[in-house]
Amino acid sequence: MEDKILPPLHDMITPRLPVLSRKSQVHLIQVTYLPRYPIQVSSNRTIALFLPDLASGGAERVLLTLSRYLVAENYRVDIVLGRARGEFLEHVPESVRVIDCSAGFPLPTMIGLALNSFIGLFFYIRRERPAVLLSSLSRANIVAVLAARIAGTGTRIVLREANTFHNTGRFTRFFIKHAYPRADIIVAVSNGIARDLYTLRTLPREKVRVIYNPVDIEKVRGLASLDPGHPWFAVDAPPVILGIGRLSPQKDFGTLIRAFAQLRKTRDARLLILGEGAERVSLESLVEELDLGDCVSMPGYVENPYAYIHRAAMVAVSSRWEGMINVIIEAIAVGTQVVSTDCHSGPSEILDEGRIGRLVAVGDEDALCKAMISMLDSPDDAESLQSRATEFSSRKILPEYLGVLIGK
Numbered sequence: 083m084e085d086k087i088l089p090p091l092h093d094m095i096t097p098r099l100p101v102l103s104r105k106s107q108v109h110l111i112q113v114t115y116l117p118r119y120p121i122q123v124s125s126n127r128t129i130a131l132f133l134p135d136l137a138s139g140g141a142e143r144v145l146l147t148l149s150r151y152l153v154a155e156n157y158r159v160d161i162v163l164g165r166a167r168g169e170f171l172e173h174v175p176e177s178v179r180v181i182d183c184s185a186g187f188p189l190p191t192m193i194g195l196a197l198n199s200f201i202g203l204f205f206y207i208r209r210e211r212p213a214v215l216l217s218s219l220s221r222a223n224i225v226a227v228l229a230a231r232i233a234g235t236g237t238r239i240v241l242r243e244a245n246t247f248h249n250t251g252r253f254t255r256f257f258i259k260h261a262y263p264r265a266d267i268i269v270a271v272s273n274g275i276a277r278d279l280y281t282l283r284t285l286p287r288e289k290v291r292v293i294y295n296p297v298d299i300e301k302v303r304g305l306a307s308l309d310p311g312h313p314w315f316a317v318d319a320p321p322v323i324l325g326i327g328r329l330s331p332q333k334d335f336g337t338l339i340r341a342f343a344q345l346r347k348t349r350d351a352r353l354l355i356l357g358e359g360a361e362r363v364s365l366e367s368l369v370e371e372l373d374l375g376d377c378v379s380m381p382g383y384v385e386n387p388y389a390y391i392h393r394a395a396m397v398a399v400s401s402r403w404e405g406m407i408n409v410i411i412e413a414i415a416v417g418t419q420v421v422s423t424d425c426h427s428g429p430s431e432i433l434d435e436g437r438i439g440r441l442v443a444v445g446d447e448d449a450l451c452k453a454m455i456s457m458l459d460s461p462d463d464a465e466s467l468q469s470r471a472t473e474f475s476s477r478k479i480l481p482e483y484l485g486v487l488i489g490k
Contacts, residue, residue: 128158129487130181130212130237132203132226134195134219136161136168138357138383139328140408141218141244144295146170148216149178151296151480162206164199164222169383181206199225207233214487218242220254227261239265240487244295244405246426247278259284267486269293271406274427291486296479297411299471306392306416312354314379320350321395321458326387326409329359329380331402334423334445336361336368338400341450343372349455353378354394356387392416396457402444404428414438415471417464421453438462438470 129152131145149159159178166182174180183202199222207215207230215237217226223241230239241262247255262268263284270276270292279290314322323342327333335355342353355365355378362380369378384390387409391397397413399422406428413420414432420439422429423446433439440457442449472478 126213127156128160128210128212129214129216130160130162130206130210132162132215132217132222134164134199134222135166136163136170136174137328138169140295140406141242142168142170143408144242144244145216145218146173147296147298147476148480148483150175151476152484153177155484160206160210160212162203164195164202164225196221196225200229203229204233207235207237211235212237214238214240216240216242216487218244220245220250220258223265224254224257224261227264231264238487238489240267240269241265242269242271243275243279244271246275246403246405247281258282263289265289266489267291269483269486271295272427272431274431275405278427293482293486294474294479295406295408295411296476296483297408297415297471297474298476299415299474302388302412302415305386306388308386308389310384310386310389310393312381312390314352314354315390315393320352320377322390322393323351323353323454324390324394324397325353325355325357325400326391326397327357327399327401329355329357329361329365331361332404333357333359334400334402335365337445337447337450338398339365339368339372339374339378341398341400341447341454342378343374344447344451345454346374346377349458351377351395351458354390355380356382356384356390358382388412388416391418394418396421396454396461398450398454399423399429400450401425401429406432410439411471411474414467415474417468419457419461419467421450421457423450432470432474434470438467 131149133142133145136142152159153175160181161174161178162181165184166180183199215226215230217223227239230237259282262282268279268290270279270290273292276290276292279285280287325335325338345351369375391413396419397409399407399410401423403425404427410420410422410429410432422439422441423444424430424441425444430441440453442453
């Protein structure tokens with residue numbers, strides 16, 4: 083057989099410079115799909131992190147934190163994205179490559195995006211042969227298992243599951259049932275998530291590990307000390323209740339706004355909701371309908387939410403379901419009070435089964451209002467909150483992640 087000459091890397095992946103607002107450019111690489119490429123054997127210290135994009139969410143924040151730790155531990159890290167977009171692109175470490183899978187099928191549909199991700203990830207794995215592939219979010223996890231197994235390079239597959247199957251559609255659940263057992267190990271971000279995974283009869287329990295989300299407490303506290311630059315945090319201003327997250331049905335900010343409307347009948351306070359999402363228009367309409375325009379603000383994504391968290395009277399979480407919600411950990415890390423729905427997974431574990439903070443039923447705006455008033459009147463001891471946060475410190479959690487990735 084005629085010997086094949088291994089082409090240079092740029093023959094398979096063509097660099098392009100993104101337009102970004104930070105001074106140092108992200109090392110962004112565009113995957114092109116040319117199946118004739120032979121396999122390149124790369125360092126067995128390459129770890130690939132796979133996500134749909136780098137929007138401002140908890141999964142994205144966790145993988146960025148992990149990427150910085152892995153680089154410090156002398157691993158080569160690639161972040162492989164279904165589409166290279168999102169607010170967190172600017173925060174990728176300079177030594178980390180960003181692989182963009184968005185070339186190929188110009189289909190603006192979920193199927194088209196899945197095909198892009200699958201084909202791009204498949205050829206990335208065939209070409210680069212990473213030692214480990216860590217994927218996060220259910221649909222991305224399904225794509226990761228299929229691409230890695232079909233690529234046949236022996237790459238270790240680690241899936242991170244951060245959501246319950248509470249609202250997972252039957253189609254997605256079917257693929258989860260058949261794809262997840264083909265991973266080497268699955269990281270559940272809470273015991274509640276692990277219990278959900280155990281319901282998959284095809285999945286051996288020994289493949290599931292519970293590892294909480296890592297929070298860089300020192301970094302959070304450092305950023306929290308900065309001035310948020312928002313006039314509502316002026317001295318002697320009314321207390322601010324803070325909501326943070328994507329403006330999506332999962333976060334149920336409508337219930338929070340209605341609960342706040344009740345609170346305003348007896349308390350002078352303000353509500354800030356940080357985040358973006360598809361429900362912005364409907365939430366703004368609700369604010370207008372309840373005549374709360376002068377005391378409710380939704381400024382969108384902010385660069386440093388920790389400064390807001392630190393100065394808020396409390397963080398209010400109204401989620402219908404969660405995995406392990408980072409903002410609660412970040413809030414207690416800086417001693418800020420927390421009121422949360424007792425949704426299926428996450429808040430109760432973080433708040434020590436309700437021994438700190440306040441837990442209320444999902445969707446109960448009356449109970450949420452009463453809990454927020456109670457917290458304003460009788461806040462928890464800040465030192466107790468901060469002590470609890472150490473259980474989720476990145477110094478403790480990140481070595482656990484590394485052990486799972488390398489199979490120890």
